[in-house]
Amino acid sequence: MRLKLLVITGLFQVLPLILVGGIPNLGKAAEALKPPEVWTSREAVIFGxxxxxxxxxxxxxxxAAQAxxxxxxALLKHPRLDLSGFYGQTNNPLLSFGNxxxxxxxxxxxxxxxxxxTDNLNLKAELSYRFYNGGRDQALVDSAESGYLASQAGLKEVQHQLGYEILxxxxxxxxxxxxxxxxxxxxxxxxxxxxxAKARFEAGDLLKTEVLNFEVQxxxxxENLxxxxxxKDLAEKSFLNLLGLEKGNVVISSEDESLLNAPEVNNRRERPELARLSAALQGAEAELRRTRGNNLPTLDGFASYQYDYGWINDGSGDSWAAGVKxxxxxxxxxxxxxxxxxxxxEYQALVEELQKLKLAINLDIEEAVLNYQQAVKRRSVTDKMVEVAQESAQLSRERFKEGVILSSDVLDTEVRLTDTL
Structure with missing residues (x-):
């Protein structure tokens, strides 16, 4: 319970960093980052x-999505310019006459x-542009833009999940x-x-079985230690792994663990999972439009210029061609x-997936708020339990010294104290 409450509290502290883009220069090539000597939850999330x-x-x-x-x-807005050249010789009548x-x-x-x-050196420049293809190029642009938005939302999703796992x-x-x-x-x-117990046994005030009970415990x-x-060692290794570190010393700061109030939930539409799936839905709609464009004609324009030169006949000439297709x-x-x-x-399936995700997010938020409220209430009870268990353990130790209670009573109170901590 305490772990869950601490994670929720810490998440409220560092989540604004992710939401407002407070983590700079994440897209640059990895640099040699120096881990801090003492980790706080905020520093851990930023570093990770x-x-x-x-x-x-x-x-x-x-x-990749930007590319x-x-x-x-470029396919939609710009024409294509190709340059080519070749040299060859032939005695084929048709090719030679053409040269x-x-x-x-x-x-x-x-x-x-x-x-x-004959021989021929041919140099050619050709310009081509597609004037119309049923809206397929525009649909491709829209699909690529949706892919870019989805990748951005995917980054946010990774950051949210990684931040939670680090906390x-x-x-x-x-x-x-x-x-x-x-x-x-x-x-x-x-x-x-x-x-x-040994001292009391030596004094003849305690049975051997009582001493053995303490030895066993x-x-x-x-073993439990x-x-x-x-x-503890495994937790530290897992922590370093999430931060992208192979090894290192882990020193955790004694942070203020005072509770924070749960924020008002009014930004459900900003959830990165929802943004990513919405972008995917836009991309699917664009792909559907592009497929429908396959049933429409295409109109292309072209213009070319070429230069020919032959050393055998010592001749040269140029020509051009232009037209539409x-x-x-x-x-x-x-x-x-x-x-x-x-x-x-596929498009309709994504529509249903989006609705399913909205329901899941709503349940996730409601569950998180209820868990937070439960954790806050249980913490106050747990603090009281620890206080009572500590006092009970101290009294039991003193009463055992006085010979009032048995070893089993002392051991029971020690176990209860450990369980409450």
């Missing part, structure tokens, strides 16, 4: 968002059936350290009571129609 591979992977996805957006935009004409080297004594060997690991270390200290205190208390508590040490796919076996049905089904 900068250094974790998950954040850098998400930024690479944004870069796809620029690619689609002679292109080079302006025609003469009356040429044998049309055997014009002989959870941070306060799990706090909890593990508290458990370790509680086990050490329990072992020290039992060892002290064992010494008292001391061994059991020593070893387990607590292992859990219309293409229309009259029949393709209903392939485009089948693709439209598939895209429509």
């Amino acid at each position: 968002l900068k250094n974790s591979p998950n954040s850098r992977i998400a930024y690479q996805r944004i870069t 796809a957006q620029a690619e689609a935009d 002679i004409l292109n080079q302006g080297a025609f003469s009356d004594d040429i044998d049309f059936n055997s014009p002989g060997q 959870k690991a941070f306060y799990y270390i706090v909890q593990a350290q508290d458990q370790h200290e509680a086990r050490r205190a329990e072992l020290a208390a039992i060892a002290s009571s064992l010494e008292v 001391k061994a059991r508590t020593s 070893i387990i607590a040490e292992h859990q 219309v293409n229309y796919n009259l029949w393709d076996g209903r392939r485009d129609n089948a693709e439209m049905v598939r895209k429509e089904a």
Whole structure:
């Protein structure tokens, strides 16, 4: 319970950093970040968002989406210019005669059936532009823009989840350290009571079985202390792993654990999962429009200029060509129609996924608020339980020294005290 409350409290402290973009320069190449000597929850989240591979992977996805957006935009707004060149020789009558004409080297004594060997250097520039293709290019641009928005929302989603996991690991270390200290205190208390029991046994005031009870409990508590040490070490390793660190010393700051009030939930639409799926829905709608455009004609324009030169005939010449071209796919076996049905089904599935996500987010928020309220109420009860258990344990130790109670009573109070911590 205490761990859950600490995570919720810490999350309210660092979440504004993510929501308002307070983590700078995450998209740059990884730099040698120096971990602080003492970790606070805020520093841990900032460091993790900068250094974790998950954040850098998400930024690479944004870069890829930006490139796809620029690619689609260039296809829609800019013509294409191609430059080409080649050199070759041939004695093929048709090709040789074409070279002679292109080079302006025609003469009356040429044998049309055997014009002989010719060579040709051809340099060509061609400009082309698609004027219309049924809106497919615009749909591609819209789809790329949706992909970019989805990648941005994906980054936010990664940051939110990573921040939560870092806070959870941070306060799990706090909890593990508290458990370790509680086990050490329990072992020290039992060892002290064992010494008292031995003294009373030597004085003939206590049975041997009572001493053995303390010996058994001391061994059991020593085992629990070893387990607590292992859990603490494992918690620290998990914490470093989330921060993108292979090794290092973990020193946790003693932070103010005062409770924060739960914020008013009025920004459900800002949830990155919702933004990502909304962008995906826009992309699916654009893909559906692009598929429908396959049933419409295309109109292309082109213009070219070429220069030819031949060393064998010592001729040269240039020429140009320009025009427009219309293409229309009259029949393709209903392939485009089948693709439209598939895209429509994918779009409708995303609509339902979006509604499902809205319901899940609403439940998630309501559950989080209830859990927070429950944790606040339980903490006040737990604090009282710890206070009572400490006082009870102290009284039991004193009464055992006086010979009023048995060893089992002392051991029971020590176990209850450890369980409340």
